[in-house]
Amino acid sequence: MSDAPTMPKRSRTSEVPPARRRSRDASSIGLNLTSMIDVVFLLLVYFMVATDFKKAEEVYILDLPDRVEGMSADPFELDEEPLRIMVRSAGVDGTSFRLAVDGPWDPVRDFDGLYDFLLARQVDGMGGGLFAVDHPIVIVPEASLHWEFAIDAFNAAVRAGYRNVTLQEISS
């Protein structure tokens, strides 16, 4: 037995340098998600740009009674004479319009004027009017009239508070 001092035994772990030991502990199977995230974000941006964000759409309610099949109507009920508003096409390529209200009324120039006319002729209006809010109003567009002008006339009547507004069909 020698009295030479023995070196302390180093464990196997302590033989590895600290940096290599850390990398061995962290080694695990994993996916490289970077490229997938790139592709996914590209797809997302593509669909967001390609999507057409439209303005909200609104509707006017139009109920068309079936006059042919409507045999259940009261035969003794007197039909109110509807107020007929003629909208004719004017200008080059129908880019303008002309309004006429059937009856002994002053002519109206535009749709704001039509709105004022209809509002003033209402029973509850301030013009001493005759028409109730459910008085039938028939918009009579000309065949060559642009659809937007027919809608403008319809809008003027609905905006004035009338609830029984219809469009006259062109007789075939």
Place this chain on the structure above:
Amino acid sequence: MASIFKRGPARPQANITSMIDVVFLLIVFFVLVSQIVDLESVDMELPEPEHPAAALPEEEPRAVLNVLPGDDGDCDGYRLAGVDYPPTPDGLGALRTALVAIYQQTPGIRVNLRADRATDYRWVSPVLQLVRQAAGLSGTGQDAARMNLVVQRGGDSS
């Protein structure tokens, strides 16, 4: 203290799993919505009245009938439920048959009418006539065809 620094300094990482979930959901949403919109909504310029008195459509069964815009106020046809019908007597007859079938399948359904602002009224009027006739021919007992005239919400809503 020794146990705290046993594995070295902390390395913060973002958990991207939930982010990827959200991104994929957004993609699926955009894909589905774009297909649904293309099915019912034809690209056209709807009327945009000033001071609109229109209202948002109610949640109820509805069919969308598009008047396909042509050149100079003409019409290229009508589209209902993804099927195109030419603006001829035969095409209008087929459209009426399709409308009757829709009314019989869903009584009281509301028909949304979409037409371009520059389309002549002569192409819109037959649609009103057809819808009214189809409601009567369906034999469901309804005395009026319920329609919605679709417009675009304008900037001035006063």
